[in-house]
Amino acid sequence: MTHDALVAFGANLGDGEAVFQEIETRFMRDFGKVRSSPLFRTKAVTLSAGSAPEPDYWNAxxxxxxxxxxxxxxFLDRLLALEKELGRIRTGSPQEHWSARTADLDLLLWDDQFLDAAPHLVLPHPMMAWRRFVLEPACRIVPDRLHPLTGQTLAEMLAVLKKREEREELTDGDPFLLWDSMEPVPQELLERSRMQKCPILARRWVCRNGESSETFRKLLQLLRKPPNTERTA
Incomplete structure (x- = not known):
């Protein structure tokens, strides 16, 4: 018996292709059974207005x-240790979450588990529903995998994201249920997420490393725009 873990890879400093191959090698050595998507090339986006452009990302x-x-x-601790071995330096600053990196490994899914151990770990990954650079490669290998909160398949979530991209103006409200608090997300909102097939955007889940309410406000503005197909964050 094993746990079915889904991990997102991103890198925009150094040789991202070589780093990804090394990660695959490490996973196969340590865990045996591994399945990988192709690498995707995506543009970097930051929350800081007027910041200098960053290198494109490799994502998988x-x-x-x-x-x-x-x-x-x-397993998350193993991912963080692997990032460090591959040259990732975590400073703990609020800006770090949106900065360039040699290797970024995010735990997206762990079986069908929901876990709120914020700020250390939240499952499913609290931003995956709005990241085409995550959903698109994921759908290459596990399109029918279910999101534990909304009950949607990853292919369905990607289709929703693509549909928003096709619209110049959005008329159907926010692409999320909002929880603007550092308190635990209430059970009734978790139930609404499944009933409405709509992911939750919770400040508790995404504001880490001392990130402020201002950072969350900028994130809200970003997500309320039609998603850019080359966006990454």
Whole structure:
């Protein structure tokens, strides 16, 4: 028996292709069964107005079968250690979450588990529903995988994102249920997410490393625009 983990890869400093190959090699050595999407090339986007352009990203998604005795927090720690080995330096600053990096490994899904251990770990990944650079590669390998909160397949979530991209003006409201608080998301909102097939954007889940309410406001503005097919963050 194993846990079915889905991991997002991103890099825009150094040789992203070589780093991705090294990560695949490490995963196969340590866990055996690994399945990877192709690499995608995407443009970088930051929350800071007027900031200098950053290099394009390499993005991909990897499915890893993790031994049954592992906990999701342990696996996340392994991902963070691997990032560090590959040259990622985490300073703990609020700006770091949106900055360039040699390797970024995000735990997207762990079986069908919902976990709120913010700020250390939230499952499913709290931003995956609005990231085409995550959903598109994920759909190359697990299009029928279900989002634990909304009950949608990843292919359905990608279709919603693409539909928004085709519109010049948005008339159907926000692409999320908003929870603008650092308190735990209430059960009734979790239930609405599944009933309405709409992901939750929770300040508790996405504001880490001392990020402020101003950062969250900028994120809201970004997500309320039609998604850019070359966006990454």
């Amino acid at each position: 998604v990897i499915q890893v079968q993790v031994p049954q005795n592992w906990k999701p927090g342990e």
